Amino acid sequence: MLNLSKQERQVILFLATVALAGMGINFLIKNFSSNKVIACLSRDVSKIDLNQADKNTLMSVRGIGEKLARRILEYRNQQERFYSPEELKRIKGITNYKYEKIKDEFLIR
Amino acid sequence: MFMKRPLVTLTVIFSLGIFSGTKIAVSFIPVYLLAGVILVLSILVQKYRFTFNICVSFLAFLAGIILLKNTQYLPSSHISKYTYLATEKSCAVKGFINDESEEENNFSSFRFNVEEIQLGDLNRNACGQIIVRTKSSKNFHYGQQLILFGNLRRPFSFNQSYRDYLARQGIWLVMHVKSEADVIRLNRDKGFKIKKFALWIKGKIESAIFKYVSEGAAGILEAMILGDKSHIPGFIIDSMVKTGTIHILVVSGFNVGIVAFMVLLSLKLLRFPKRIRIILAMPLLILYCLTTGASSPVVRATIMALVFMFAYLLKREADIYNSLALSGMFILAIAPQQLFDIGFQLSFASVVSIVWLYPKIRKILGLKHLKIKFLRFTLEGCLVSFSAWLGTMGFVAYYFKIFSPITVLANLVIVPLASLITLCGFSLALAGLVFPVFAPWLGRSNEFLVLILISLNTLFIKLPGAYSYL
Numbered sequence: 001m002l003n004l005s006k007q008e009r010q011v012i013l014f015l016a017t018v019a020l021a022g023m024g025i026n027f028l029i030k031n032f033s034s035n036k037v038i039a040c041l042s043r044d045v046s047k048i049d050l051n052q053a054d055k056n057t058l059m060s061v062r063g064i065g066e067k068l069a070r071r072i073l074e075y076r077n078q079q080e081r082f083y084s085p086e087e088l089k090r091i092k093g094i095t096n097y098k099y100e101k102i103k104d105e106f107l108i109r
Numbered sequence: 110m111f112m113k114r115p116l117v118t119l120t121v122i123f124s125l126g127i128f129s130g131t132k133i134a135v136s137f138i139p140v141y142l143l144a145g146v147i148l149v150l151s152i153l154v155q156k157y158r159f160t161f162n163i164c165v166s167f168l169a170f171l172a173g174i175i176l177l178k179n180t181q182y183l184p185s186s187h188i189s190k191y192t193y194l195a196t197e198k199s200c201a202v203k204g205f206i207n208d209e210s211e212e213e214n215n216f217s218s219f220r221f222n223v224e225e226i227q228l229g230d231l232n233r234n235a236c237g238q239i240i241v242r243t244k245s246s247k248n249f250h251y252g253q254q255l256i257l258f259g260n261l262r263r264p265f266s267f268n269q270s271y272r273d274y275l276a277r278q279g280i281w282l283v284m285h286v287k288s289e290a291d292v293i294r295l296n297r298d299k300g301f302k303i304k305k306f307a308l309w310i311k312g313k314i315e316s317a318i319f320k321y322v323s324e325g326a327a328g329i330l331e332a333m334i335l336g337d338k339s340h341i342p343g344f345i346i347d348s349m350v351k352t353g354t355i356h357i358l359v360v361s362g363f364n365v366g367i368v369a370f371m372v373l374l375s376l377k378l379l380r381f382p383k384r385i386r387i388i389l390a391m392p393l394l395i396l397y398c399l400t401t402g403a404s405s406p407v408v409r410a411t412i413m414a415l416v417f418m419f420a421y422l423l424k425r426e427a428d429i430y431n432s433l434a435l436s437g438m439f440i441l442a443i444a445p446q447q448l449f450d451i452g453f454q455l456s457f458a459s460v461v462s463i464v465w466l467y468p469k470i471r472k473i474l475g476l477k478h479l480k481i482k483f484l485r486f487t488l489e490g491c492l493v494s495f496s497a498w499l500g501t502m503g504f505v506a507y508y509f510k511i512f513s514p515i516t517v518l519a520n521l522v523i524v525p526l527a528s529l530i531t532l533c534g535f536s537l538a539l540a541g542l543v544f545p546v547f548a549p550w551l552g553r554s555n556e557f558l559v560l561i562l563i564s565l566n567t568l569f570i571k572l573p574g575a576y577s578y579l
Contacts, residue, residue, distance in 0.1 A: 002115040002162045009155050009165075016148055016168055020141075023179050027137055030184040036234050 047107040050082040061105045068093045082108055119169045120434040120441075126173020127445045137178040144171040177445045180279075188223045188237035189281035191261060201227040202284065203256045205299040207238060209308055209402075210249040211339055218242045219249055220280070221257070222299075238279055240264070243286035251308050252300030256293040259286040277446040307399035311335055314400075317541025318534070321552030326559040329358070330534045333527065336360035336401035345563065350509055351576045352569045353498065353516030357527035360401045361456060362410035367535055368397045369414055387418045405440055405447055406456035412436035429464055433457070451508050455501055462500020467493055487521075494520040506579055515575035522565060530558045 004012070048057055050072075058069035071091050076082060085106045088094050094102075151164040183189055188202075203225040210219035219241055226235040241257060249255075261282045264272050275281070286292060298305075314335060319327045328340030338346065338358055349355040372393050376386040398411040413432040420427035437457060440447050447453045470492055471477070479485040498516045506512055513519075537551040569575060 002118055002165065003113065004115055004158075004162075006155075008115075009161060012165060013148070013152055013155065016151070016165075016172070019172065020144055020148060020175075023175055024141060027141070027179055027182065030182055033184040033186055035185045035190070037231050 048105055050085065050088075050106045050108055051076065061102055063098055063102050084108060114428065114430050114434070116431050116438070117434040118166070120438045122166050122169040123173045123438060124441065124448055126170040127177050127441060127448050128173075129170070130174040130177035130445075131449075133174065135174070135178075137175065137182055140171055140174050140178065144168060144175055147171065173441075173445065176442065180445055184236060186233070186235050188226065188235050188239055191226065191228075191235075191282070199258060199260055201256060201258045202235070202239070202261075203227075203254075205254045206249055206251055207300070209251055209311075213339070216242060216244055217249055221255070221284070237281075239282045239284050240275070240280055241284045241286060243292065244288060252298040252305055254295040254297045254299055256295065257284060257286050258291040259284045277449060303396070304399055307396055310396070311337075311400045313542055314538045317538055317548065321537060321541060321548045322555055322559075326556045329559050329562070330530070330537070330555060332358040333360070333531050334364065334534045334538060336404060336407065345566075348563075348566050348570055350511065351513060352519040352523070352566055353505065353513040353576075354519050354523045354527075354566065356455070356459070357523065359406055359452070360404070361406040362413070362460070363528060364401075364531060365394060365397065365407065365410040365414055367531060369394060371535060371539075384422060387421060391415055391418055405450060405453040408440055409433070409436040409456055409460070412439055433460060433464070451504070454504050458500045458504055459497045462496050463493055466499060467496040470496060490525075491517060491521055494524065510579045511576055512579060513576040515569050515572060519566070519569045522569075523562065526558065526562055526565070530555065530562060533558060 048061065055066070055069045055073060058064050058072055059066060064072070068091070071093060072088070075087070075091050079087070082088075085103050085108060086099075088103070088106075089096065089099050147164055147168050151161060151168060154160040154164060191200075202221070202223050204221050204223040206219050207222040208220040210217050221239050221241045223235045223237055223239060226233055239261070241259075243257075243259075261284050263281070264275050264283050315331060315337075318330050318334070322330060324340070325342065328338075328342070329345070332338045332341055336359065341358065346355065346358070349358065369390055372390045373386050376389055381389070394411050394414055398407050401407050413429070413436055416432035416435060417427040440453065471489065474488075474492075476485055476488055476492070479488070494517050498520070502512075533551060533555050537548060537555055540546075540548040540551050
């Protein structure tokens, strides 16, 4: 069937070994490659978490002074947490106009 | 035949392995381990011819299965894993253009190598190819790095065959990009420099053809010389399928032969020794292969030509069966799915039938003893055409559902004419690049020849019993 000399057999075996090793390595690379997260492009990076912020952090927002910051913290303690930034409208001193100005500074995690 | 040509036997067994891999539901690891055991056994029994032959044959069979399973196994970061995104959800992908872009009706379409995908706020690494379709007026080129915003979808098809065709090429998703505003062009290029150079040459030849020849004829010339059928009207392709002469619009062995002939002749005129001519011609043939898109017929013909050239350099006798087997092994080792590609099947079937069947029929008919040269030449031409038709008839009937008895007669007339057009077309391309003074005259000649080709083809279709649909 295959009329091969000794040298030809050795060449075939060498090529077969190299090819088989290569296929095995290729399979292992594919098998162990992971779907990595390489960057988090969150647009929320500079926003303040309403449920974590302390008084000074709240006061860093333009339009929120010491009294308003204290009221926000009191509301949060009473309700245990904010579920939506819209709940700020329920706090005394935050009108619809003021809410529209500050709402983009906050997020809820 | 097979005793003296072990490569042919191994290639056939390897192909059977690939075919069996599609029918056998087995994963990569067990087959790989079995192949490892057989390899060790082969090393141990290499002194015993019969046992060694059995082991190597079995190893070749398993190698076909392993290779197929390996190409079908995709990493977790492969873009096809995101088929769940194939809804209206928009996403962003970053990568580079992996091929020439095609322009049609103000839409551009190209293959895109994905490197990163953005889903929501997270950027993930990714790999694999997608097809991108965009309505953009600006040009795209090979290697261009882009960030694209659009919708990923599974390819739309009326039947499963188009999706299967794309899947065989490693494409599972299509991205629709609405406008230029959704394309960010990065100022970096990737891709292979040699492929860029080959595509640059292709662009120059295309410009030369379209400058000196009218659009209809230029489309046919472009197909014959560069393998690009995108500018040929559909009715011409349809008429050539009916007469069985569509193969003249595919770049194959004849074109590679012309390029080799022209290069060798030019170098001979420059008084280069034969060995140097052959050494210089080899990279040019590879460059031509890349210029025409490296399809299976061109790769087959290029490898066969390189084998013959190497044989001359090494002072060995070249064997056509071995060179054919080597080209088949080469193509399938890189892309085992090519075994199921119609271009691959037709290319190899036609060459095998010409090489094997033609001498046998010629011997039976005793053409060697025919004294009238013109008659012998004509009959031999008919026989070549008939042999190729016999070898490809089954494939054509299966894929195109058509039976064309007119093929033999049509090829007898059209193939020599197509050969002349190809020669003139190459001359036009060369003149357009180097001697533009002669290009307009060559352009007119080309147009005239193409007109005769189309007219003859139309005439053949109208003959009674020329073709029938199955």
